[in-house]
Amino acid sequence: MRQVAVLVEGRTEECLVEDVLGPVAEKRGLYLVPIVVTTSATPTRAYRGGGHWKHYDNSLRGFLGQRHWYRVALLVDYYQYPKSAPGRDCEGLGEARQRKLVRELRRTYPDPRFRPFVVLHEVETLVLAAIDAGQGDGWIPRKGLAALRRAVKEAGGPECVDDGPATSPSKRLEKADPNYMKTVTGPLLIAQAGLGAVLERCPVFAEWWEDLLA
Structure with missing residues (x-):
């Protein structure tokens, strides 16, 4: 079965991948592996969304450098899009700006296996x-x-x-x-x-x- 790394912001997205998206993907021959990007942690070790892009950048480059992944996906929210992330300062609103952000992510990480997505407006x-x-x-x-x-x-x-x-x-x-x-x-x-x-x-x-x- 082809493995897909799905980098996510926190436990909510991790549960979505594990409990909802994963079972559907398996029927299509893909095994989704959710990976929470460590940006900041509370005293209870719960990860918070947002944060600085450097944490995502390190994770993305690491996983894209591992050739066994069939695809490397990214799920981040449009709301509180990470600081210094590609396209952060681009103009526009809603879907128009969302598509600009996705294009910038693809341009920054040109690996053909990369599948970034900026959720309008949150995973909720x-x-x-x-x-x-x-x-x-x-x-x-x-x-x-x-x-x-x-x-x-x-x-x-x-x-x-x-x-x-x-x-x-x-x-x-x-x-x-x-x-x-x-x-x-x-x-x-x-x-x-x-x-x-x-x-x-x-x-x-x-x-x-x-x-x-x-």
Whole structure:
């Protein structure tokens, strides 16, 4: 089975790869190996997203230098895109700027095996897609669910929900449910909705995913 290293920001993304993306990829003959990039750690050893790009750069160059990997992928959030990362200062908003960032990543690391992706606007966008697909009852309070579905509709889709410090997908989920568990509830709702239903609502993510599996 062909091995794919997937560099991620933290435990939330690691769970997504392990519990949701990995099983689907295996059916296509790919074994996804999530690798958390160490940027900074809390006293409990929990990794935080963002941080300086030098940590990602070191990891990427290391894995791209190992020839046994069929592909080397990268998942980082558009919101709090790492400091000094390729394209960080480029202009634009939303998907237009996201595509510029991906192009800069590919230009900086020209290895044909490299599959970078900047998630619009956070990986929790996929959770919003699952909720939009009808999931969340019994896991998130009814009032909070209604607010999340309304936000997706008003934005024009999960990937359009903005990246403001109080209105990013993760912040909206925390407001909807103060007990929301990023590494448990999120992957569970995505799995319950089915990856197909989530990808249907997240075409930018779906484009990267199909390219990774091709």
